[in-house]
Amino acid sequence: MKYTKLFEKNNVSKLCYGTLSLSFLQNRDTLERKVELLNYAYEKGINFFDTAELYDNYHILKEFIKDKDRDKLTIATKSYAYDRKTAEYSVNKALKELNTDYLDVFMLHEQENGNNFLGHYEAVERFMEYRDQGVIKHFGISTHRVAAVRDSIKFKEIEFVFPLLNMKGIGIQDGTVDDMIDAIKKAKEYNKFVMAMKIYGGGHLINDAERAFAFAGNIQEVDSIAVGMSTIEEIDANIAYLENNELNINIKNKIRNQERTLVVEEWCVGCGKCAKKCRQGALTIIDGKCVVDMSKCVLCSYCAGECTDFYIKIV
Numbered sequence: 001m002k003y004t005k006l007f008e009k010n011n012v013s014k015l016c017y018g019t020l021s022l023s024f025l026q027n028r029d030t031l032e033r034k035v036e037l038l039n040y041a042y043e044k045g046i047n048f049f050d051t052a053e054l055y056d057n058y059h060i061l062k063e064f065i066k067d068k069d070r071d072k073l074t075i076a077t078k079s080y081a082y083d084r085k086t087a088e089y090s091v092n093k094a095l096k097e098l099n100t101d102y103l104d105v106f107m108l109h110e111q112e113n114g115n116n117f118l119g120h121y122e123a124v125e126r127f128m129e130y131r132d133q134g135v136i137k138h139f140g141i142s143t144h145r146v147a148a149v150r151d152s153i154k155f156k157e158i159e160f161v162f163p164l165l166n167m168k169g170i171g172i173q174d175g176t177v178d179d180m181i182d183a184i185k186k187a188k189e190y191n192k193f194v195m196a197m198k199i200y201g202g203g204h205l206i207n208d209a210e211r212a213f214a215f216a217g218n219i220q221e222v223d224s225i226a227v228g229m230s231t232i233e234e235i236d237a238n239i240a241y242l243e244n245n246e247l248n249i250n251i252k253n254k255i256r257n258q259e260r261t262l263v264v265e266e267w268c269v270g271c272g273k274c275a276k277k278c279r280q281g282a283l284t285i286i287d288g289k290c291v292v293d294m295s296k297c298v299l300c301s302y303c304a305g306e307c308t309d310f311y312i313k314i315v
């Protein structure tokens with residue numbers, strides 16, 4: 001396993017386990033099976049895990065970390081907190097539900113740009129107090145936008161930047177992949193830690209997975225890569241890509257056949273709540289039903305959390 005340095009913490013695995021793939025929004029497997037996957041990844045050297053309040057999966061990580069040395073794990077999470085109260089709610093919920101005393105990284109989720117960040121500033125001030133107390137070790141943002149990465153350099157509070165990045169720029173909402181790389185390079189000049197997400201473009205690049213991984217892995221300014229994994233084969237494949245090892249052909253074929261998609265059940269009543277949540281503009285209500293444009297969808301599954309009847313889901 002390749003390791004990276006997250007400020008004072010050495011030996012953080014360059015491959016971060018993106019746990020959205022284990023949340024109920026994307027995965028209906030048992031808790032035991034999900035914990036087994038995390039344990040498998042841990043045995044293989046992965047010690048960095050990314051989650052979010054939205055993913056509603058702290059209980060899975062709690063089960064996983066309960067018999068581990070907490071200091072050997074790095075846990076990143078995020079929320080949409082916008083004031084003191086919501087910041088406190090988010091931090092306390094994460095600490096309690098993960099059963100931990102501290103969070104390695106806390107981010108503001110889906111930031112758009114500097115102005116949007118300023119709109120959350122009351123929460124940011126509260127996060128800074130938590131950081132001074134050691135309750136959160138580092139603070140940052142996650143984003144699908146170039147502008148947010150670019151504007152991160154204006155804020156010394158932001159130490160950790162978690163942008164969407166893949167070789168085709170799938171899902172970048174306000175520019176090209178080159179724009180994103182330029183913004184990342186700039187952020188790096190300001191000593192931000194950069195972790196890339198959606199390197200497979202939400203599944204669109206899975207048939208060219210090796211090249212897609214190498215694309216992100218070869219950008220020097222990218223410190224780590226978060227990948228959502230829901231099978232042993234995916235874990236093995238991503239580790240092999242990271243280490244430039246030849247991948248067993250059976251695993252390669254299995255990965256290629258694991259294509260996923262977003263489906264809308266016929267019972268959809270066209271309320272539009274899911275469409276409002278989608279920042280990719282992939283959902284439209286046509287004749288009272290939700291319709292997906294898969295060329296825009298990055299399979300983040302955020303829309304699925306909006307449908308109380310579970311009529312929209314990733315399969």
Ligand code: SF4
Nearest residue numbers: 268269271272274307
């Ligand atoms: S939230 Fe559910 S019911 Fe409403 S439009 Fe989306 S899929 Fe249909």
Ligand code: SF4
Nearest residue numbers: 278297298300301303
């Ligand atoms: S349609 Fe749903 S899964 Fe696809 S990008 Fe939009 S919110 Fe994400």
